Amino acid sequence: MMASADMLAFGMPRILAARVESTAGLWEQLGAFFSFQHVSLVYGVVGAVLLGVCCGLLGSFVVLRKMSLLGDSIGHAVLPGICLAFVVVQTKNALAIFAGAIISGVLASLVISVISRYSRIKSDTAVGLALSGFFGLGIILLTRIQRMAYGDQSGLDRYMFGDAAALGRGDLQLMGLVTLVVVLVISLFFRYFLATSFDESFAASIGMPVRLIQVALMTLLALAIVIALQAVGVVLVSAMLITPAATAYLLTDRLGRMLALSALLGVLSGFVGVLLSFLLNRIPTGPCMVLAATTWFGLAYLLSPRQGVAIRAIRRSRRSRRVRLENLLKTFYHELGGEGLDQPVTLERLARARSETVGYVRRVAGTLAASGLAGLAGDRLTLTSVGQQRARQIIRNHRLWELYLTQEARIAADHVHRDAEEIEHVLGEEIVARLEAGLDHPDLDPHGHEIPRVKG
Amino acid sequence: MHKDSRRSNGEPAVEIHDLTVSYHRRPVLWGVDLTVGEGQLVGIIGPNGAGKSTLIKAVMGLLPLSSGWVKCYGQPVHKQRRLIGYVPQRESVDWDFPVTAFDVVLMGRYGRVGLLRHPRRDDKRIARECLEKVGMAPFAGRQISNLSGGQQQRVFLARALAMESTVYLMDEPFVGVDAATETSIITLLKELRDRGKTCLVVHHDLQTAPEYFDTMILLNMRLVACGPTPQVFTPELLQKTYGGRLTILSDAAQAVAESER
Known part of the structure; x- marks a missing residue:
């Protein structure tokens, strides 16, 4: 004790002698400090x-x-x-x-x-x-x-x-x-x-x-x-x-x-x-x-x-937000069979295809709309031309990568989907261009689906 | 071929006589005698705990010797530091250390630039060339934790090359590297040998050993054999090297350790 x-x-x-008596305000104290007297x-x-x-x-x-x-x-x-x-x-x-x-x-x-x-x-x-x-x-x-x-x-x-x-x-x-x-x-x-x-x-x-x-x-x-x-x-x-x-x-x-x-x-x-x-x-x-x-x-x-925990968390959450958006675009593309992407699709249909709740799809659709990739009218989602472009891009990345894995890395066609699910979001245009050139600008992926062309 | 004035004629690159090394008083290498001639690529082979790393550390003078001596071109090692380049095990350093690949390679020049002088433009040029030789020039400015295991090993190798030594001692340079790196390292080692350099390499893969090395040192707490690969890499000698410890030798080492406690 x-x-x-x-x-x-x-x-x-010891109480600092320089201090103004303790009733003085912060500014006086700061003044007393920085006068260095x-x-x-x-x-x-x-x-x-x-x-x-x-x-x-x-x-x-x-x-x-x-x-x-x-x-x-x-x-x-x-x-x-x-x-x-x-x-x-x-x-x-x-x-x-x-x-x-x-x-x-x-x-x-x-x-x-x-x-x-x-x-x-x-x-x-x-x-x-x-x-x-x-x-x-x-x-x-x-x-x-x-x-x-x-x-x-x-x-x-x-x-x-x-x-x-x-x-x-x-x-x-x-x-x-x-x-x-x-x-x-x-x-x-x-x-x-x-x-x-x-x-x-x-x-x-x-x-x-x-x-x-x-x-x-x-x-x-x-x-x-x-x-x-x-x-x-x-x-x-x-x-x-x-x-x-x-x-x-x-x-x-x-x-x-x-x-x-x-x-x-x-x-x-x-x-x-x-x-x-x-x-x-x-x-x-x-x-x-x-x-x-x-x-x-x-x-x-x-x-x-580089090392900041919060910075890395923010980066991660941005990335997963992008993946959510792009996955919905992809589903949209699949639902329309790649044709007539300017047609509307209902949120319910998208939710069913993704095995998600309508509420979740509505939230993601809202972000899509806010990013200028889509328009949301009631329960119907329509892609803008930028959104259609992005949807094609992502499908193209996925199918190109599957093709690359099966052809160049000799991985069986039924093993490549999951890998492509991740890589499709990170492939830059430069790598895509090299992939296309390396694969001689292919039309079909290993499953026989068309690889969409993306202009410009 | 480049001749260093300190190399006396006819002396072997490395000569080890009656070398005994102990850790905490327990002998791990007993009475090793061997001679390595100039321009040889030598594999040091033996099971875990055979004293392979200990042997090269002892040659480098990094461990106290219980007995015996080591000479390099007829002179004690501490007088020949510039002639000997040492490549430690990759795991022996902290790769999070705040240096770039280039900084690490430049360390290879430290032994030559003198006490207080700074590395000069020549030293930096040599460091860059060495990075290039191991195919790491594009990664010169990378902090070393951002390199793969194979790339880190190449950086270590480049640092040794930057020393421009005559004798190289390497501790497990092939551990944890990819096949491409392994191939390029062995190519580099053969090149060094062809230029008259002597390399002693700790290695534990018996599959590749005979194709990599022209001379071998078989080690298991004592020297089992040392000589040209065709004569030494035989089933009988390998059996002697890998066929269990000599139990009496281990027990005696244990007894020595305990008697001093």
């Missing part, structure tokens, strides 16, 4: 941008190398190191805390590799073990420190959920340095990271120092996590590594672009996070940044042009 109450208290950042606000924004770049770049490799859980684990594992560093030096010294965090993070990754190497425990479980063990220890230390006499001044609480406004000059210098190193190393050794991430054994076979690159990446990762800690907090720091990179991964097929996009999304998340935290007053920056990053991810997941 006590612990959870304490944890809630840890998360609360208060130094802690500027520091916060600069810090968020730096960590966005740093985590975005490294995060791409974390995602591609399937190390996401490892990043999360290191993030949590630095907490006891931070606390112990504080206990030793008794003040919040940026460098001491940095060192403590690094030592504790490295120790955790050692523990992980030792456990998975010398026992049957697999590495995902080893990562989980280290994560929870170190974090549990960290929480205990943190709670003890909070209750000590000097605990109130520790400011350690902000390491839990992050407080970008509390970043000092020294913190920013450290962040700038680490970001610079990350950018330099990745751009200088880009091909090394690319080759070892894609195909490690090939990279080793051409003499790349695979181990060294792995160690370098892990070191940079630990540095990035530690500098991001104050602004994002141990609990959520891995999200800044994983989420922007995962978003970028959905949006592009090239590694270079993925890195750039991921860094950009990291910056955007960091910036929006600081802004949100400022506007929502007393909400820690970490969760705000992560909320922003997760929003971008959600959008990409739904709307990415």
Whole structure:
């Protein structure tokens, strides 16, 4: 009970001094934010941008190398190191805390590799073990420190959920340095990271120092996590590594672009996070940044042009709508025996032929009419000339394909109908032209039905 | 024929001496001795778990050796990296990786462009030519997950060609590819051999093996035979290779693994 109450208290950042008193409206608050007059606000924004770049770049490799859980684990594992560093030096010294965090993070990754190497425990479980063990220890230390006499001044609480406004000059210098190193190393050794991430054994076979690159990446990762800690907090720091990179991964097929996009999304998340935290007053920056990053991810997941789930669903439903329309046109053609397509046919007759309800056929007929392919008068459907053309096209595609399968692929005539049912909707005019030429402009399909000619 | 200055006269392309390799202390290859001369197309044949992939990984220096040594043209392998091109199993990489076919082939040039230099126009030209040689030029800009299994294998092959190596080690290049790809790969391998290159190919289809390879290495945890196909691809030797493990050898390996626990 006590612990959870304490944890809630840890998360609360110092009220941002720059904020206009809380009764002021949104616009005044926005104005106060974008005037950038208060130094802690500027520091916060600069810090968020730096960590966005740093985590975005490294995060791409974390995602591609399937190390996401490892990043999360290191993030949590630095907490006891931070606390112990504080206990030793008794003040919040940026460098001491940095060192403590690094030592504790490295120790955790050692523990992980030792456990998975010398026992049957697999590495995902080893990562989980280290994560929870170190974090549990960290929480205990943190709670003890909070209750000590000097605990109130520790400011350690902000390491839990992050407080970008509390970043000092020294913190920013450290962040700038680490970001610079990350950018330099990745751009200088880009091909090394690319080759070892894609195909490690090939990279080793051409003499790349695979181990060294792995160690370098892990070191940079630990540095990035530690500098991001104050602004994002141990609990959520891995999200800044994983989420922007995962978003970028959905949006592009090239590694270079993925890195750039991921860094950009990291910056955007960091910036929006600081802004949100400022506007929502007393909400820690970490969760705000992560909320922003997760929003971008959600959008990409739904709307990415190639991978987007919603986009693909829309494409699918358009396709099946077209198939429904074209199937009704086909039935129409069959019912009139291909002759006098301008004659009306009743919906009931079409429904019977398709083994569908009249209501269903009426709905599809309505869409046909709305698309200008047909006219619907009461229960009678008439095709427009465009509709007649489409009906012939679809029948032609079907019969051409059946003929192609029987003649060229030597498939028995009674096996080809179902295949043609699907292919008829997707054959483009160019393939049709090639089919016609290849089959020497045939008149009859394998069942002896006429293949309709389509003009123009 | 192109001669590399590093190739010493008369030295075999690959020489393996008393090679023992272990996974988690359990030996999977015991005391292999063999020599492969220049310009041969060699099939590495044996049942599952015989250590075929292990053999070529060990030759590449990708695995620690428990004993023995490997030389390429008389020099340790790590000094001859440019002479050796390695084609890993297709399943060993994540094909969702955000790179194009061309990017992958260009990786074949990385060993040659040096530490910090960028691939030059020549390297890109060579990469394009290699894609063309395997019939993949139209797919150069495709992200690699949009390729079929056979096409992915061709990309891997093009990457090896781009290395312009003298010795090629290939791990199961015929697995999961269509017949057309299989034919074009074997044609390419024969072409390489005719140009004096040496190819060691892990293969497990006994039907096609004798028609593909002029030399064979029969392997089952130890070397069963190594020599010209007509002499080695015999019922007796195949029986020795495929007719079950040597139980004592397996049991001994198990004992070694357990004694070290």
